[in-house]
Amino acid sequence: MLKTKTKPTRNSEARQKRTYSFDKRALSPIFATLIILAIVTVLFIPVFIWATGTTSQTQESWQTSGLIATERIVIEEVSLKAGATSWNFYVRNIGKTAVTINDVLIVVPDGDIISYENELSTVNPATGNAQDYFAQGELIEIEIADFKGLTLTGGQSYTVKVFTTRGVGDLYQVVA
Numbered sequence: 001m002l003k004t005k006t007k008p009t010r011n012s013e014a015r016q017k018r019t020y021s022f023d024k025r026a027l028s029p030i031f032a033t034l035i036i037l038a039i040v041t042v043l044f045i046p047v048f049i050w051a052t053g054t055t056s057q058t059q060e061s062w063q064t065s066g067l068i069a070t071e072r073i074v075i076e077e078v079s080l081k082a083g084a085t086s087w088n089f090y091v092r093n094i095g096k097t098a099v100t101i102n103d104v105l106i107v108v109p110d111g112d113i114i115s116y117e118n119e120l121s122t123v124n125p126a127t128g129n130a131q132d133y134f135a136q137g138e139l140i141e142i143e144i145a146d147f148k149g150l151t152l153t154g155g156q157s158y159t160v161k162v163f164t165t166r167g168v169g170d171l172y173q174v175v176a
Contacts, residue, residue, distance in 0.1 A: 068166050070096040075172040076139070078160050080106075082152040082176050089142040090125070091162055091170070093134050099164045100133040101142060106150065107159040120144050152176040 027035075072095035079088040093099050103117040124131040125141045134140045142162070152158070156176055163169035 064166070067097050068168060071099055071164060071166055071168045073099060073101075073162065073164060073168060073170050075160065075162055075170045078172050078174045080152060080158055080160070080174050080176050082154050086143050086145045087147075089144075089160060089162060089172075090139060091142060092139045093136055095168075096136055098133045098135045099166075099168070101140065101162060102165040103163040104142060104144065105161040105163070107161070108150065109153075109156045109158070114148055114150050116144050116146075116148075119146060 072093070073091050074094050075089060076092050077088075077090040081087075089104065091101065101120070101122055103115060104120055105116070106114045108114070121143050122131055122134075123129065123141045123143065124134070125139060131140060154176055157173055158176055159171055159173050161169055161171045
């Protein structure tokens with residue numbers, strides 16, 4: 001049997017055209033692209049805020065690290081005398097950054113540690129004026145008048161540790 005091609009009728013052509021004609025339920029390509037761009041933008045905003053917050057925090061930590069790297073102090077002299085009314089410590093800034101003394105620790109021979117954090121007065125020995133921070137090369141005198149019940153025993157070795165607000169410090173051993 002031989003098959004012959006049949007010509008499409010007008011009704012079948014019309015049905016085909018209707019199938020491929022514009023569907024009113026679909027979105028136009030331009031409107032769909034705009035929606036995709038809006039979604040991507042909305043999702044990008046939190047990522048951008050997070051990334052800029054992280055980099056600014058990193059920048060601050062790098063600046064602090066840079067200050068710590070250039071911050072150095074050395075304890076030049078310690079006056080711990082039994083029966084004295086106050087103890088004096090002389091600290092010099094040998095770094096490139098201005099520093100503020102925050103804490104003095106005294107380690108007694110039995111291992112106890114006495115902290116004098118924020119309980120000390122700092123004075124510029126050249127002028128006699130109170131001074132909170134000191135620049136490169138300057139000397140500062142730290143005076144402690146409240147001994148917190150610590151009594152010194154003559155001939156015993158004590159360790160004095162002085163720290164800045166950024167945690168840089170030095171230690172000095174002295175015999176009372």
